[in-house]
Amino acid sequence: MASQCHHHSLPIMHYVMSRSGRQHEELDSSNRAHVAQLRRLVLLLLVWSFFMTLGVAVSISLQFVLPRPPNKEVTVQGKSNHPEIMMYDFSESTRPSDDGSFELKWKNVTGNVKVEVQEDGNYFLYLQVVLQDPSPNVTYTVRFLYETVESTKPERILERHINGSLSTGFMGKGFPLPGGTSLKVTCKPAVNLNKANTYMGIIKFS
Structure with a gap:
């Protein structure tokens, strides 16, 4: 009798363990995506804080270096002294x-x-590209480009090669741009990208 009970309990235990394993896998996948999103936000806040601190330091220095016109106030309508942040996800x-x-x-x-x-x-322009299933021994080239209204072809801002890894890592650069400039990102050769971790952004300072 005890042997029969033991044989009946084995499939039940196997089902419970299998279901529990699947639940752990789903939770791990959800947690990884959440952690990646938090890392993005923390990194963006660190960059933003750095440039805010730098801007304040420069402003304070200029107060002592440059003479201030007496009894004259200049205001610019529609302009903000705070950085403008634009964020984009890969589509x-x-x-x-x-x-x-x-x-x-x-x-x-x-x-x-x-x-x-x-x-x-x-x-300040920043970018991260993460590959989904790269082929082994293949070098992937990611280019961050800009094209003005007067350009004959896109010009390069940043370039990164991926070989033996999955990501470009965080790429960023300060750059003066005229209005009407379009930004483009290309990758060569063709490969599937990780949508959850591929993103770009623009921070406007002045």
């Missing part, structure tokens, strides 16, 4: 072009958008 890829590269398309809270700057100014 989809275009088909590979003749040279084997494809362009990344982006989205924000309103949906798919064309990424461009509207006004002349100084910007």
Whole structure:
């Protein structure tokens, strides 16, 4: 009798352990995505804090270096002294072009958008591209490009090669841009991208 009970309990234990394993896998996947999102936010806040601190330090220094006109106030309507932050998530890829590269398309809270700057100014541009299933022994080239209204072809801002890893890591650069400049990101050769961890952003300072 005890032997029969033991044999009946084995499938039940196997089912419980299998179901518990699947639940742990689902929780691990959800936790990894949540942790990645938190890391993005923390990194962005650190960058923003650094430039805010730098801006305050420069402003204080200029107060002592430059003379201030007496009894004269200048106000600019519609301008803000605070950085403007624009963030975009990877949406989809275009088909590979003749040279084997494809362009990344982006989205924000309103949906798919064309990424461009509207006004002349100084910007901090940042980017991270994460591959989903790269082929072994293949070097992937990621380029961050800009194209002005007067450009004949896109110009390079940043470039990073991925070989033996999954990610470009965090890429960032300060850059002056004229209004109407469009920003583009390309990857070569074609590969699936990790949507949860591929993103770009723009911080406008002045």
